[in-house]
Amino acid sequence: MNRDHLYLRLAVDLAILTVRDGVLNVLAIERAKPPFQDQAALPGGFLREGEDLVQAAWRELREETALDGETLHLEQLGIFGAPDRDPRGRVVSVAYLALAPNLPVPTAGSDASAAQWRPVADVTGCLAFDHDEILAVALERARSRLEFTTLATAFCDKEFTMGDLREVYQVVWGEPVDPRNFSRKVLNTEGFVEPSGGRRAQDTGRPAALYRRGPAARLNPPILRHGTDRSSLPTP
Known part of the structure; x- marks a missing residue:
């Protein structure tokens, strides 16, 4: 029986x-090599x-x-594996979200001809591969996390x-x-700030x-955006 080799x-x-x-910025590189040469992309590469x-x-x-990623708040965002996401072949990507304040100006290297902070609004719809989808998921994750966790302090000094x-x-919302x-909600939430x-x-x-950031990791009650469906919130 013939089977396709994957x-x-x-x-x-x-x-x-x-x-x-x-302004909310995302770290973007300019690809130095095909595919998508000279196009903006999120940093990343193959697992060794x-x-x-x-x-x-x-x-x-x-x-x-x-940049030193070990100093960042880093969390796994999701797995992206559409069959046609990379023209070089079958590539599955594990995406990560990182948040930090006052990061230095990046220096390009490896297969990037340039690296820079760019406003999210400027790169949305222009990224290589499926990186627009990854960025959209990252933005919604960050916005949601600000509602239910103390993650906003990761953007602060x-x-x-x-x-x-x-x-x-x-800026994030x-x-x-x-x-x-806002001040009342923050100060009435135990452990959010000190x-x-x-x-x-x-x-x-x-x-x-x-x-300074307090010891709490989750917000109870949450600080919600306008338009958040409260009926979908977990029961206390």
């Missing part, structure tokens, strides 16, 4: 998000023998952008103001957040109180 390769791709100058997935993600990030934290929500309601005891001078008004 040669499958495993890859990793990274959707790395940060807030720069009040003896390498686990996270190690491969760290290595590819280091080789393509010179070690010390931050309530305004800094609120800006993260506004893409919608305004009422300052007073006062650091410091203050930061502002252009106008009194110096703003500084906070």
Whole structure:
């Protein structure tokens, strides 16, 4: 009986998000080689023998952008395996989401001719392979995680103001957040943030109180976006 021979390769791709100058940015490379030469893509590459997935993600990030992935919040996003996602053959990708504040300007290397932070709005619809789909899933994961977890603090420095934290929500969600309601919800959520005891001078008004991330991992109650279907929320 004849059987088709399936040669499958495993890859990793990274959707790395940060807030720069009040805009949500994603790390993008410009591919130096075919396929999709000169087109923007997410950093990533093939798994090597003896390498686990996270190690491969760290290595590819280091080789393509010179950034240290071991310092990032990194979580597995999903598996992408459409048969035609890579014109070179059958390639299944394990995608990761990473979030961090104030990351340095990347340096291109490996099979990337350029690497840079780019506003998400500028690259959406323009990425190689199925990276637009990966980025869309990454964005929704990040937005949802801000509703139910304390992940927003991963976008902030070690010390931050309530305004800094609120800006993260506004930028990632893409919608305004009422300052007073937001502050009340954050401060009434045990373990979300803790006062650091410091203050930061502002252009106008009194110096703003500084906070640091607290020990909590989940938000109870959640901080929800406008339009979130509350009927789908888990019962307390």
